[in-house]
Amino acid sequence: MDYFSYPLDIKILIRKKLAIKKELLEQNHSWITKKIAVLGGSTTNEVVDQLELALLHYGIRAQFYQSEYGKYWEDGMFGNPALDSFAPDIIYIHTNWRNVKEFPSISDTEESVDKILDNEYTRFEQLWNSLKEKYQCPIIQNNFDRPDYRLMGNRDIWDYRGRSNFLSRLNQKFYLYAREHTSFYINDLDYIAQNFGLAEWSNSLYWNMYKYMCPMNAIPYLSFSIANIIKSLFGKNKKLIALDLDNTIWGGVIGDDGLEGIKIGKETPQGQSYYYFQKYCKELQKIGVVLAVNSKNDEDNAIAGLKHPEGVLRPDDFVSIKANWNNKDQNLRELADELSLGIDSFVFVDDNPAEREIIKNRLPAVAVPDMDVAENYIKILDESGYFETTTISEDDLSKTSQYKARAQAKIEQAVYENYDDYLKSLEMKAVVTEFDPICIQRIAQLTNKTNQFNLTTLRCSEDDIRHMQNAPDYICLCGRLIDKFADNGIVTVVSGKIKDDSLHIELWLMSCRVFKRGLEDLMMNELVKIVRNTNIRRIVGYYKPTPKNGLVKDFYSNMGFSFVKEESNGSTIWELDTLSYEMHTTMISMSSLWL
Numbered sequence: 001m002d003y004f005s006y007p008l009d010i011k012i013l014i015r016k017k018l019a020i021k022k023e024l025l026e027q028n029h030s031w032i033t034k035k036i037a038v039l040g041g042s043t044t045n046e047v048v049d050q051l052e053l054a055l056l057h058y059g060i061r062a063q064f065y066q067s068e069y070g071k072y073w074e075d076g077m078f079g080n081p082a083l084d085s086f087a088p089d090i091i092y093i094h095t096n097w098r099n100v101k102e103f104p105s106i107s108d109t110e111e112s113v114d115k116i117l118d119n120e121y122t123r124f125e126q127l128w129n130s131l132k133e134k135y136q137c138p139i140i141q142n143n144f145d146r147p148d149y150r151l152m153g154n155r156d157i158w159d160y161r162g163r164s165n166f167l168s169r170l171n172q173k174f175y176l177y178a179r180e181h182t183s184f185y186i187n188d189l190d191y192i193a194q195n196f197g198l199a200e201w202s203n204s205l206y207w208n209m210y211k212y213m214c215p216m217n218a219i220p221y222l223s224f225s226i227a228n229i230i231k232s233l234f235g236k237n238k239k240l241i242a243l244d245l246d247n248t249i250w251g252g253v254i255g256d257d258g259l260e261g262i263k264i265g266k267e268t269p270q271g272q273s274y275y276y277f278q279k280y281c282k283e284l285q286k287i288g289v290v291l292a293v294n295s296k297n298d299e300d301n302a303i304a305g306l307k308h309p310e311g312v313l314r315p316d317d318f319v320s321i322k323a324n325w326n327n328k329d330q331n332l333r334e335l336a337d338e339l340s341l342g343i344d345s346f347v348f349v350d351d352n353p354a355e356r357e358i359i360k361n362r363l364p365a366v367a368v369p370d371m372d373v374a375e376n377y378i379k380i381l382d383e384s385g386y387f388e389t390t391t392i393s394e395d396d397l398s399k400t401s402q403y404k405a406r407a408q409a410k411i412e413q414a415v416y417e418n419y420d421d422y423l424k425s426l427e428m429k430a431v432v433t434e435f436d437p438i439c440i441q442r443i444a445q446l447t448n449k450t451n452q453f454n455l456t457t458l459r460c461s462e463d464d465i466r467h468m469q470n471a472p473d474y475i476c477l478c479g480r481l482i483d484k485f486a487d488n489g490i491v492t493v494v495s496g497k498i499k500d501d502s503l504h505i506e507l508w509l510m511s512c513r514v515f516k517r518g519l520e521d522l523m524m525n526e527l528v529k530i531v532r533n534t535n536i537r538r539i540v541g542y543y544k545p546t547p548k549n550g551l552v553k554d555f556y557s558n559m560g561f562s563f564v565k566e567e568s569n570g571s572t573i574w575e576l577d578t579l580s581y582e583m584h585t586t587m588i589s590m591s592s593l594w595l
Contacts, residue, residue, distance in 0.1 A: 002360075004057045004224065005369055006383040010217045017049055024056035030547045032234055032459065037065040037088035037135075039072035041099035042213040050220045054227030058236045069211060072099075076127045079134070090233070091131055092140045092226055096189060096213040097147050097167055104161045106151075113160050121173045128177065128184065136463050138183040140229055143171045145193040145213075148202035182440075182462045185229050185390060192218075192225055195383075228385035234459055235448030238289075238367055238386040239341060241281065242332060244350035245295040245302055245323070249281070249313060250274045251374065254305045255297060265310025273374035278312035280378045287389050290319050290339075290403050294331045294348065297323040319403040328355055329362040339403050340512045342548070347386050349377075391441050391462075402486050402513065423517060423587035426483040430519060430588050432526045435469040435476040435495075442490045443478055446509060453520075453552050454509040457544050468507075473498045475530060479523055481514050481588070488514055492523055502538040503531055515551075521584035524559050528581050540564075541574040559584075 003013060003020055013020065036051075038044050048064050055062045065086040067075045072093055075083055100120060104113040124141070131139055144167040156162035171190065178184050193201040196218050206212040214222065231237065246253045251263025251270045263271040264278070281291060291313070295302055302323030306315045315321060320338065322331040328350070336343045344365035350356055356368045369380050416422035435443065440462050447460040460468075468474045479492040491511040496503040510520060531539065541556045553572075557563070560581055561574035 002057075002368075004054060004384075006380050008220050008224065010220055013050060013053065013220045014046075014216060017053060020053055021056065024053065025061075029059040031059060031061045032236075033061045033063070034089045034230070034234070035063045035065070035086060036230070037067075037083060037086060037091045039067045039075050039091060039093050041070060041072050041093075041095035042207070043069060043211045044094050046212070046216060046219050047094060047223055047226075050223035051226055054220075054224050055230060058227060058231040060227075060231060060234065060236070073123070073127055076131045084134075088135055088137055090138050090140065090230060091135060092187075093127070093142065094213075095142050095144075097144045097163075098207065098213065100144070100167070100170070103163050104166055106161055108161055110160050113166070117166065117169055117173075120170060124174070125177060128181075132181075132183070136467070138185065138233055138461055138463075140185045140187050140226060141174065141178075142187045142189040143174055145189045145201070146198060148204055185233075187226055187229060189222070192222055196221060224385065228388040229390060231385075232388040232390040233448065233461070235445070237345075237388060238347045239345040240290040240292055240319075240335075240339070241284070241347045241349055241381075242292045242294040242335065243281070244352070244355070245293060245297055245305060247351040247374075248349060248371070248377075249278050250305060250308070250311070254301045259304050259308060262305060262308065264308055267310075270374070271310065273377070275310065275312060277374060277377045280381070282312050282317065284387060285317065285400060287387065287392055289387050290400055291317055292335055293318050293321040293323055294328050294335070294350075295323045296325055296328070299323040317400065319400055327358070329359055332359070332363060332366065340515065341403075347381075349381070391445060402488060404486075420587065426485075426517070426587070428481060428483045428517065428588040429591045430482070430522055431480045431591050432477055432523065435465065435478060437469075439478055439490055440465050440469070443493050446490065446493055446511065447507065453512060453515065454546075454549055455541070455543050455552055455555060456505065456507055457546055457549065458507045460507070468495050471497075475503060475527070477523065477527060477530075479519060481517070481519055482591075492519055494523055494527055496527075496539070498534075498536065501535055502540050503527075503536050504540045505542060508541070518584075518586035518588055520555070520559075522586045522588050522590075524581075525583050525586075528576075528578055528583070531578050537578055539576040539578060541576070543572045543574070545570045 001023075003009065038048055044066050048066060052062055052064070065083055065088060072095060101123065102116050102120065104116055108116070128139055128141070147163045147167065150156035150162070150164060152159055152162055156164040157168070159165055174186060178186050193214070196214075201214050201218060203215055206215050212219070243249055251274055252261055254262050264274045265271040266275055285291060293302060299321065302321060303315055305311070306313060320335055322335065324331070328348070332343065332346060332348065336346070343363055347367045347369070348356070348359050349369065349371060351371050353370075356370065359366055360368050367384070367386060369384055371377055371380060416425065443465050444460055444462045447458060468476050474495060474497055476495045477493070478490050480490050481488045488511070491514050493507060493509050494505070495507040496505045527539070541561055543553060543556065545553060556574035559576070561576045564573040564575055566572045
């Protein structure tokens with residue numbers, strides 16, 4: 001059962017959390033295990049319980065550290081042996097407006113209010129800098145929600161002495177810090193509170209009795225928001241929306257009503273709902289979400305509907321248009337194969353509950369939101385957190401064209417009887433460089449998204465990548481591949497640590513979009529060329545098996561490595577004599593330009 005479809009079933013999540021936890025743990029996940037420190041300015045027990053459930057839903061098994069009540073600042077600034085030994089992968093600072101030490105009074109001057117504001121902000125900035133220096137991990141910080149009263153009424157939001165104005169200005173300072181510092185993220189508590197309902201959110205009973213910042217029935221929404229940030233950091237976002245057409249992106253059935261009979265545009269209330277939903281989907285493309293059509297329809301009718309003069313989405317906005325009379329689960333399987341995407345990265349959007357039920361049963365890994373009326377479509381998708389964005393790289397902005405190119409390359413492959421001839425026809429060229437500051441974000445994204453070709457399964461933050469880049473005992477390479485269809489962007493990463501006369505591979509991965517094109521051979525060639533110019537005589541490779549990376553279990557053997565040993569968990573170790581390595585032939589030419 002999906003317990004995290006919007007709207008959340010609060011009673012079930014709170015009352016049956018132990019049973020839900022057991023059920024989620026029994027699912028066949030390729031788990032990511034992370035340690036999360038929760039530094040609380042209020043009681044955090046239920047927040048952690050609900051956060052654990054939401055993360056399990058995303059395939060993340062979390063261990064938790066909780067500070068003592070109200071000791072968030074002391075733990076961060078002065079250290080704590082328990083927190084130090086815990087060594088968190090993520091720190092979440094759970095504060096709200098009640099944790100502000102000093103507010104302006106009505107007698108304060110504007111200058112004194114500015115000083116109070118600076119002092120309050122500095123207190124938090126010191127905390128963040130201290131935590132970053134000690135633990136070198138991502139930090140999630142709540143912004144401030146609205147206070148439970150307005151002393152001056154409406155004036156409170158614009159008068160420099162108003163609490164509402166003060167918190168708004170303090171939030172802006174937090175946002176500036178987030179823009180200027182990597183691995184620092186804002187959990188938008190202010191939005192959550194307003195979305196939940198300020199009158200109920202501000203019920204002081206829960207603070208007075210239990211020191212909870214909000215009512216118990218708001219906590220699952222709060223924890224879900226935090227979980228969405230964390231799952232985005234570790235590559236658990238959805239990638240593609242498969243959209244039905246009739247009564248999903250326009251009103252009516254085009255096969256029955258004709259082009260002139262479907263409802264889309266700004267002229268009618270019904271048409272506007274579909275217009276704005278199309279506009280929302282179009283905007284999702286700008287953050288890297290890929291769109292596809294999955295509709296029981298004649299293709300000609302589908303194309304005509306997508307060319308409706310009042311519509312927003314056009315045929316070119318979709319990586320694939322599957323308008324046919326096949327079962328929709330069959331279409332989704334074919335789409336996953338064409339794009340080399342995991343079916344678990346799909347969201348299926350359809351107004352028909354019968355079609356949704358089929359997908360839920362036959363493809364349980366696909367996210368299937370319960371769509372009700374068109375006016376709610378945007379809210380349902382947006383609040384479900386499928387596409388939480390923690391980073392936006394240049395590659396994200398061109399995802400549709402990249403996946404179209406991938407599908408086109410697969411179609412062309414079928415034309416060639418000889419695979420080498422097919423590879424030649426792609427006219428591939430590669431750029432291989434050391435890690436570069438402009439690539440850090442994309443490299444970190446790849447480590448958290450790539451599963452099928454990820455030999456060590458290491459997940460890295462941007463700070464982790466920077467450490468490798470700057471460390472003198474690391475060799476780090478990334479590769480970009482361009483073919484006649486598209487610039488695929490940075491698609492492969494290798495990083496190894498030098499120990500004595502050996503290079504130990506800590507990270508080797510490649511995007512599934514360029515599987516079996518010879519890029520892995522080219523990267524190995526380049527790595528060996530580099531180490532031969534040093535005193536390194538061996539490259540030691542590590543393979544850690546997961547349910548998703550079995551495709552590369554023979555990678556080192558195919559590259560000429562010798563088997564060393566197998567661990568009890570199935571992990572294997574391999575060695576390569578760099579002097580005996582024979583360069584592999586590829587169909588990829590090297591370019592010296594970072595295109």
